Amino acid sequence: MYSDFADRLATTMWQDFDRTPSREDNPAEITDVSTVVVDGNFPWTIVTVETDTGVTGVGEAYPSPGVHEVITDYFEPVLRGENPLDVERLYNLMRASLSGRGSQQGIGTIAISGIELALWDTAGKLLDQPVYQLLGGKMRDEVRMYADCHGGEGMVAAARNDQRTETYEAEAYARSARDAVDDGYEIVKFDLDVPSGRDIDTLSRHLDKPELEHKRRLVEAVTDEVGDEAEVTVDLHWNLSVEAAERLCAILEPYDLAWIEDPIPPENESAMTRLNRSVDQQLLTGENRYGRHGFRDLVERQSVAFVAPDIPKTGGIAETKKIAELAETSYMTLAPHNIGSPVATMAGVHVGASVPNFLGLEFHARDVPWWDDLVDTDEPLIRNGYIDVPDDPGLGIELDWDVVETHRKR
Ligand SMILES: [Mg+2]
Structure with a gap:
């Protein structure tokens, strides 16, 4: 009796991993984990988890240098032979195996996130259930997308524009806002940390009056254009x-x-809390934060109104759902950051479907005309600013691997 109790007492997380469910009973075994990088407006890092059943799950890791090596060289041997249905156990196994070497944030967590997405897709396909169902069911049938309009002419155009300043004029911003609203988006976002054409010391983080006026004019142009048709938001990318x-x-x-x-x-968090108390604006942050612990102080201190974890970066689908639940304890709203391919986007759709306090999921690829072609379907994923929550198993999409190959980054 005592020894049984002591035995259980000694069962730490680490030892648990030596007591995993018998592999002989596995309904499926992971046989391979690999990545393909698609050359989108970011290097979209697609992660595949193959199993001995023939079912393959697809995920996506946040674009990061070295993530391919961490996934294929480090985590593939950790996961080979494991049961892909044990998504949460494998998440903890991956974190424990990388303990002290990036399991809490950065590239390690990004790699874990990409694999976690693929595990949910695998599990859903094996169980013939959509991911939202595995997360507890859905709160809504469609998920609102919000349009990242970047600079006025879009990110690709901005990168090609030597002068850059033309892109960041009020007229270009207004045109871009009109396009997005006409496409059905109810929320449009613009970068406001953009060149005004003046030579300024950006490292000082200060804005003088002409810079403030340039930003005011950009916002005025967008809000005048859209009126009550859409909500307008701006991104400053940590620059002030x-x-x-x-x-x-x-x-x-x-x-x-x-x-x-x-x-x-x-x-x-203290600086954000001070700012939140001193201004009459709603604030959003989160794309540089990892896991529940990365949001805990922010939520407890009520430093912002909106939290924006990036799902293929912060820990994955289940971790983001937990962040949403944490945020809900302070009545905060989830609006996930997303710069990904349709794979990362569908992960956001299943999270958005399964938590109450969801507002919108970012769409950052309006200037990538073949974004929809990556999915093996004739219908565009986003219609009138929304994505229907799919009932197909897993993440609910199949990639068109020929299109993936066409845009594969070598
Ligand atoms: Mg941002």
């Missing part, structure tokens, strides 16, 4: 000091923005 953010937020007050994203650097 607290004082600059306070001045900018004050100047933008009349435009009734849905949120202001990442005005200040991401590391300091």
Whole structure:
């Protein structure tokens, strides 16, 4: 009796992994984990998990240098022979196996996230159930997408534009907003940390009056154009000091923005909390945060109104659902960051379907005309600004591997 108790007491997480369910009973075994990089507006890193049943699951890891090696050289041997239905156990196994070497954030967590997405797709296909069902069922039949309009002419055009400033003029922003609203998007987002054409010291994080005025004009152009047809948001990519953010937020007050994203650097909850209390704007952050612990202080201190984890970066589908549940304890709203292919996007759709406090999922590939071609279907995934929550097993899409091959990054 005592020895049984002591035995159980000694069963730490680590030892648990030596007591995994017998592999002989596995309904399926992982036989291979690999990646393919698609040359989109980011290097979309597609992850495949193959099993001995013939079922293959597909996931996506956040575009990061070295993630291919971490997945194929490190995690493939860790996962080979494991039961892909044990998604949460394998998530913990991967984290434990990389303990002290990046399991909490950065490239290690990104690799784990990409595999986790593929495991959910695999499990769904093996059980003939959509991922949202495995997460507890759905709250909604369709998931709102919001349009990242980047600079006015889109990211690809901006990269090609030597002058760059033409892209970041009020007229271009207004045109881009009109296009997105006409396509059915109810929320449009624009980068506001963009060149004004003046030579300024960006490292100081300060905004002088002409810079503030340039940003005000861009926001005015967009909000004038869309009126009540859509919510407008702006992204500042961590570029401002607290004082600059306070001045900018004050100047933008009349435009009734849905949120202001990442005005200040991401590391300091106290600074974000101060900003949140001192401005009359809703703030959003989260794409540089990892897992529940990366959001805990933010949620407890109520430093923002919206949390925006990036699903193929922060820990994956289940971890994002847990972040949403954590955020809900402070009545905060989830609006996941997404710069991915249709695979990462569908992961966001299943999370968005399965949590109550969801507002919208980012779509960042409006200037990639073949984004939909990656999916083996004739219908566009996004229709009128929404994606229908699919009832097909797993993530609910099949990639067109010929199209993947065409755009494969060598
Ligand atoms: Mg952002």
